[in-house]
Amino acid sequence: MEAGKYFRAGDRAELANDGVDRTIDLAPFVGTWVNTMRDTQGFAKLIVSHRDGKLFVQAFGAAAPELCDWGEVEAFAFADRVDSRKGAGFDAHYDTGSIEVAFQANMNLGLLVLLTFNRFKDGDSRAHYICREFFHR
Amino acid sequence: MKGAQKMTFRDFTSVVDYRTREANSGPSRVDPSPFRGVWVNTNDSAPHRIAKLVMSVRDGILMVHAWGYCTPDPCDWGEVPAEVFADSINSQTAMSFTATFDFGFMETKLQTNLKRGTMVIATTNKFSDLSGRSDYYTREFFYQIDDD
Secondary structure: OOOOOOOOHHHOHHHOOOOOOOOOEOOOOOEEEEEOOOOOOOEEEEEEEEEOOEEEEEEEEOOOOOEEEEEEEEEEEEEOOOOOOEEEEEEEEEEOOOEEEEEEEEEEOOEEEEEEEEEEOOOOOOOOEEEEEEEEO | OOOEEEOOOOOOOOHHHOOOOOOOOOOOOOEOHHHOEEEEEOOOOOOOOEEEEEEEEEOOEEEEEEEEOOOOOOEEEEEEEOEEEEOOOOOOEOOEEEEEEEOOOEEEEEEEEEEOOEEEEEEEEEEOOOOOOOOEEEEEEEEEEOOO
């Protein structure tokens, strides 16, 4: 595989070939995030943590009388540029067996903005759908 | 964990997923036509932008052809199929799509949504070539132009 190729001018390898450590800073994501809509019917809470340099997310769906714990999955962090280590967003993926949910999160003005892509499996009559929610610490 | 019940595997993840009479039997068919056409980036100064998208529908599948900003000519990313999403389980109108471009040295995923005539595209870009480049995220905005 040839190193240094690009398909956008901002991806040129020479922008990042200075030997600087670009391990992405996970700190902006870490914490307990609560949905800004108290009566949400989607995700009420996210716990984002890191261990051994890896990022993890634990999601809690709105349910009564207690929140529904989706368990913890690994998340993958992204910087804001090829030459940056500033954490700008992450993605993660849940698979319940009958539904797949892809998380795509980004930070904006102190909020965590979560877009979920919900796919029903096996020819389900329900449409695949997206949902956008906002969380504060 | 106190205050939460462990997820039981079932066919819904929240109350908005409950089946209703509007969600009839048979596979869902979300209409991808709102995306059909030519879309250009609102920001012509970002060096890591997608410059243009041409989207078409073939055999009911949304196809995405993208060009990255490069000089002197745009970089042609080629065309890939997309998966469309509605805004609710009962809707048949596409509000979003996802698509993946695999360049070998980098994988770029597009995750989009429509908002008031604007298409918002988030990309996640993962490098596999050990070039030292950071995996990175972008959020870009596009508007539709006439395709002639």
